[in-house]
Amino acid sequence: MQKITTAAQMRNMDRIAMHGVYAMAPVVLMENAGHAVAERAGAWLDGWDGKDVVLFCGKGNNGGDGFVIARHILAAGARVYVYVLGKEEDYSDEARQHLHTLQQLADEETCLLLSAPQSDADWQLLQKRLLASSVVIDAMLGTGFHGSLRQPLASIVAEVNAAAAAGAVTVIAVDMPTGVNSDTGAVSNGDDDEDGPLFADMTVTFGALKRGLVLYPGRACAGHVEVDPIGMPGPLLMQLEENPAYLLQESDIAEIVVPRSPDSHKGTHGTIAIVTGSSQMAGAALMAAHGAVRSGAGKVFLRVPGATAPYCIGVQPEIMVRGVGTGDHFTAADADEIIAESKNWSVLAMGPGLGRDAETKEFLLKVLAAVTCPVVLDADALNLLAGEKALIASRGSRIIMTPHLAEFSRISGLSMAEIKADPIAAARQFASEWKVNLVLKGAPTLIVSAKTGNVYVNSTGNAGMACGGMGDVLTGMIAAMIAHQGMSDLCSAACAGVYLHGAAGDACRKDHGPYGFTPMETADVLPQVLASLEEDLALPILQQPLIGGK
């Protein structure tokens, strides 16, 4: 599982590597970091031989990494212009040491050491060099960036972005793209348009992923990301610091989604009840049920208010639909029937299209106080339950809540700005206070475990999924993951549902184009997504034929 760190956690790791029992020399860590970029970017670019490279080295240790990179790519056959943006005396000892080594290699032919541009002529020369080069390496700022870019960095970044937009250069970022906050993903955004962040094609980051590389808008600046351990001791990289966060990847999901047994039957794969809908929004109920069907649920029951039932019955034959009561929304009088039936259900999902009638809130409170199976709560169920922390917390972590940002803002009482400033902390805090497993939907979606407080950041999905009904499908999928995968750990089910939902959206994007595909189509590709998960990981999800096989 790929760990995601903050700058402070990274600095702590650094400190232990250098000053704790491992006693690694700082100059060695910097050497390893620079070498890792030269190697990984070289492999990605098909080698350095014959390439003209412009390398910008900032005044901190990110710049020190740049001096090491220059030496390695020179040795690999590149010609390099190195802009040294700091003063020699201000560099850290290790950075200065690497600068001294590079100074011995400097010449007019292959390795030019230059200072920050000042005159108009300097800037024109810089522009010319950028357009004549094939690669730019950004070693200006890494985890030390804060605020908005100051000069001359702001103008250099603008020139690099312009050269990249003109198709002239490939841009490689060292540790972080310059102008991206490594803890929040916030980007430099000063008074001027030109104060924006650098957009890289590739980022090689050290030790572990940084939050700013997985959270937007920073994520959009990073391009292809590779993590290099830079020789940090293994136990240090694996060690769990406080408040850990992880990136969810395919291999993590393969450990959760288990192969189906050849002699399984529909009873093995759970009874999923979707209790939701209202006359205005029958479609939401149907989409949630369809998400469950396409995820491999054994049986899917849909219970809707009586007046909504005619719009749902017979629409999809595999969904068993029944109306409850006679109204167009649920009321407390409908609760007993649901509670009685729930004894036979593996999981209950409520919320999509439920409506926000005060009577429906009474229904919800009554049902939640009585049912014993795990519950997935989405959409209007969340809106209705804002303020009901005590009831939810009393359910012993047997609930998954799946709000999008606006719903999360409503239920948590946090403003959008507060959530966006630190979504990981906001999500973790909420899950801890409400004692729930939380799926905070968005780009990217975050999942928080009620038991451990661990945060998982999803890596799949795309903007084509920003359309009504996409979250309804996810509700059904997560419910199905709990039931048909028999996942007693609700957080694992939520992770599997979220990852596969995004992967299905990515498959749709490939098949249909960047947007315009529907939630139902997204659900429909789930079997193929599971098949490719199985192929990529050689998992025996598909059964071997007993006879007639090759």
Ligand SMILES: NC(=O)C1=CN([C@@H]2O[C@H](COP(=O)(O)OP(=O)(O)OC[C@H]3O[C@@H](n4cnc5c(N)ncnc54)[C@H](OP(=O)(O)O)[C@@H]3O)[C@@H](O)[C@H]2O)[C@@H](O)CC1
């Ligand atoms: N972690 C590891 O394992 C290893 C880490 N290593 C490397 O160290 C890097 C971290 O180094 P770092 O701490 O020196 O910070 P860095 O990013 O160079 O920037 C600091 C400088 O930027 C300046 N500055 C800040 N904001 C600014 C702005 N808006 N506009 C303009 N300037 C601004 C700030 O100036 P100040 O604001 O303080 O005046 C300060 O001078 C890390 O990313 C990695 O590459 C490897 O070498 C070894 C192993």
Ligand SMILES: Nc1ncnc2c1ncn2[C@@H]1O[C@H](COP(=O)(O)OP(=O)(O)O)[C@@H](O)[C@H]1O
């Ligand atoms: N830009 C995006 N990138 C990745 N996933 C996205 C993006 N926009 C939306 N999604 C996903 O689509 C789903 C939308 O859910 P939601 O807003 O609840 O829709 P609805 O309420 O209409 O069903 C979420 O799972 C969300 O993560």
Ligand SMILES: [K+]
């Ligand atoms: K950088």
